Amino acid sequence: MDIICEKCNARLSIPDDKIPSGQRSAIICPKCKNRITLNVPVPGQKNLPPEAGEKPGPVVNNGDSDYGYEDDDASLDFFEEGVRLALIMGNEPHQAEKLGQTVDELGYKHVSAKNTRDAISKMRLHHFDVILLSDGFDGISLEQSPILQHINSLSMSVRRRIFLALVADEFKTMDHMMAFAMSGNMVINGGDLDRLTSIMQHAISDNEKFYKVFTDTMVEVGKA
DSSP, X not given: OEEEOTTTOOEEEOOGGGSOTTEEEEEEOTTTOOEEEEEEOOTTSOOOOTTTSOOOOOOOBTTBTTOOOOOTTOEEOOOOTTOOEEXXXXXXXXXXXXXXXXXXXXXXXEEEOSSHHHHHHHHHHSOOSEEEEETTGGGOOGGGOHHHHHHHTSOXXXXXXXXXXXXXXXXXXXXXXXXXXXXXXXXXXXGGGGGHHHHHHHHHHHHHHHHHHHHHHHHHTTOO
16 A cells, blocks of 8 residues: 655555554654554445444454454554564563663664553564563463463464563573473563663574574475
């Protein structure tokens, strides 16, 4: 879909699969920051004007039945090509700020999620190289987290490209068996956030080296 910003006349090209159909959503023009509202009808269904129809509800995915896209207040943010994104989900503002600072120092652009619905919506619209999820985010334990359920439902080819770090006070930082049990790439004790930058730098580097060997091997045997 091609869209022209009414404020600065910039032409934006948006992949159709990034725009939820049957509901209103919004994008932010990367040039002038103008908010552009989109109203994409369901194929084959006549699109009603806002005053004539009911307010669109969230799009529902069978895997996360209670967590569809955010509605009118959601924006499809745009980022420069090549920018590495990190999704931050802290269980309180100070922790979220610390997690954001850490990934910024590692060369990522951090994006914060307001709640579970917002987090899953963002993950459906963007690829995140790093995801940091804290126990108790949005009042939900890691064991019950729909966010983890969503990540675990991704195809392996997509999941391999995500470095998932889980934060909880009962974890021992860099406990590989616990990370495996929780389907994460690493676990972090909540008391180790002050030295998190160096810890994550080492862990991400090891992960990238491992998957480089894995990918090279798959290419050699003709499976990649």
